[in-house]
Amino acid sequence: MPYYHKLGQIPHKRHIQFKKPDGKLYREEVMGLEGFSSLQSILYHHFLPPRVMKTADCGPAKPEYVDFGPIRHRALRTHQTLLGADPVSARIPLLGNNDVILGVSRAPKGGMDYFYRNSQAYETWWVHDGSGTLKSQFGNLSFRKGDYIVIPFGTTWKMELNEESKFFTIENPSQMEPPKRYRNPYGQLLEHAPFCERDIRAPTELETHTERGEFEVRVKVRDRISQHILDYHPFDVVGWDGYLYPWIFNIEDFEPITGRIHQPPPVHQTFEAHNFVVCSFVPRLFDYHPEGIPAPYNHSNIQSDEVIYYAEGNFMSRKGIDRSDISLHPFGLPHGPQPGMTEASIGKTETKELAVMVDTFHPLQLTKQALEMEKPYMETWLEGDGE
């Protein structure tokens, strides 16, 4: 979330001498997006930032997509996602296009024995189950179930998990930010926004490491992974300030916008990025018009593929969908409640559903790993007489 933040020690002006206790200079690094025209932070390092002892290429990091086939609704079962070694290496890409890659990751309690930096995309890790700490050169951020952990381009980080954890992940080569319509020209969130700055958590604890040795950093860039071996610990920052840093927003802090009749999907919007949006479906009171229908109408999202990760509760309009399933309603055909679900919703006063939705403005492709998780779905609209 772009608001000014600082941690640790920084000099009283930028770009001036800033000395260690022994008289040597700290090394200043300006880290900025869009050629120094967008968000930026200034970091002060103990060691020279460009210093790399060894480099190696670890191969391609691009998802392998398969032919989509005839246009149809799809559903993926992610409950049994394989437990990997750590959150980054366990990540499985499922759906993607040039604007975004969506995936899941399931990893055991413990840390990572390397550092990771995605220099080609923002990464958002939504915590479905588990808890831990995101450690980066900007400091530590503890996370829990329901958190959206938003990590900007170029951040070097690792995660430590307190327990086995499951994530829904969003990777995008653009910025992830709250919708512009909820912000004033200065970036501050407005009164009609479903959350405010108090709901955003920024790093609060800066650990400065000055150890020497061999430290592995895996860098994702140019759709490949490069391995860098540094001879110093990459979290050598003594202080930083600016608007660019990882931050967290918990889905429970999203205040639902409700009405007398069915509210459209944009009321659930939480973030926006280039060519897609992220929405949060949270427990809320249903529509209160005496003749209201809480389930959604059938809709043709004509220029938008709609992905929903079902987290908790009974999703109001879906049959045959279990916890951790993902549905894809692509554009090209309408979708809506399955037979009986509209009638069943009438008279209900509230929902306990919890889900994350990603709507993309260009078609998504499925990966070969997604095909392995696919479950029957189109058939669920065929029950009954079709009326």
Ligand SMILES: [Fe+2]
């Ligand atoms: Fe929909």
